[in-house]
Amino acid sequence: AQSVTQPDIHITVSEGASLELRCNYSYGATPYLFWYVQSPGQGLQLLLKYFSGDTLVQGIKGFEAEFKRSQSSFNLRKPSVHWSDAAEYFCAVATGAGGGNKLTFGTGTQLKVEL
Amino acid sequence: GAVVSQHPSRVICKSGTSVKIECRSLDFQATTMFWYRQFPKQSLMLMATSNEGSKATYEQGVEKDKFLINHASLTLSTLTVTSAHPEDSSFYICSARAGQNYGYTFGSGTRLTVV
Numbered sequence: 001a002q003s004v005t006q007p008d009i010h011i012t013v014s015e016g017a018s019l020e021l022r023c024n025y026s027y028g029a030t031p032y033l034f035w036y037v038q039s040p041g042q043g044l045q046l047l048l049k050y051f052s053g054d055t056l057v058q059g060i061k062g063f064e065a066e067f068k069r070s071q072s073s074f075n076l077r078k079p080s081v082h083w084s085d086a087a088e089y090f091c092a093v094a095t096g097a098g099g100g101n102k103l104t105f106g107t108g109t110q111l112k113v114e115l
Numbered sequence: 116g117a118v119v120s121q122h123p124s125r126v127i128c129k130s131g132t133s134v135k136i137e138c139r140s141l142d143f144q145a146t147t148m149f150w151y152r153q154f155p156k157q158s159l160m161l162m163a164t165s166n167e168g169s170k171a172t173y174e175q176g177v178e179k180d181k182f183l184i185n186h187a188s189l190t191l192s193t194l195t196v197t198s199a200h201p202e203d204s205s206f207y208i209c210s211a212r213a214g215q216n217y218g219y220t221f222g223s224g225t226r227l228t229v230v
Contacts, residue, residue, distance in 0.1 A: 034218050043121070043208050043221040044159075090158065094219070102149060103210075103219055105158045 002027040006106035021076040023091030032094040033074040086113045121222025136194045136225045138209030144189035145211035153206040165192040199229040
């Protein structure tokens with residue numbers, strides 16, 4: 001069965017600093033990988049996804065992620081964090097044809113941005 | 116883009132009563148929808164997969180008689196929490212997949228409080 005690990009429960013960065021959120025997955029075949037962001041009391045918004053092709057994926061709000069098969073990782077990055085980026089971030093993996101099976105989520109990383 | 120509408124956003128009910136939560140795909144047809152439960156400061160736990168025109172598939176440990184799921188059309192799935200108890204208080208989120216090349220789109224969630 002697939003699994004997702006987000007090693008960092010909390011991360012604090014200063015506004016304007018760079019950010020990297022870690023995500024490792026476990027799955028035997030080609031994974032479909034996602035990053036979502038959740039603000040308090042809200043649903044999840046898709047930041048970006050990787051299905052195939054270029055391993056560096058660009059998303060919304062200036063985020064990007066790089067799929068590294070050799071490391072089973074899909075880390076999320078942003079070169080300059082804004083105060084509005086403070087939220088909970090979830091990495092997820094889907095399986096099945098076209099990623100049509102259920103999503104498995106990591107435990108999330110809470111991002112705090114210091115002004 | 117794909118939009119999923121979830122209602123109500125908040126509901127308070129008395130112990131022993133039932134509550135229905137609706138999840139609608141507004142601009143696409145969703146043959147499959149997913150229902151999640153999220154405890155405070157935790158990740159999303161998949162409760163069940165809802166398939167249009169057929170019975171939902173429940174995850175292990177989820178009481179199907181307590182959490183009734185109906186997916187009567189390609190744009191609407193409902194979750195009914197029957198005979199609610201305080202321990203059912205939680206944040207419930209639905210999601211749907213717009214197509215093979217799309218990520219999973221989430222509703223904005225429903226905060227259920229059972230008093």
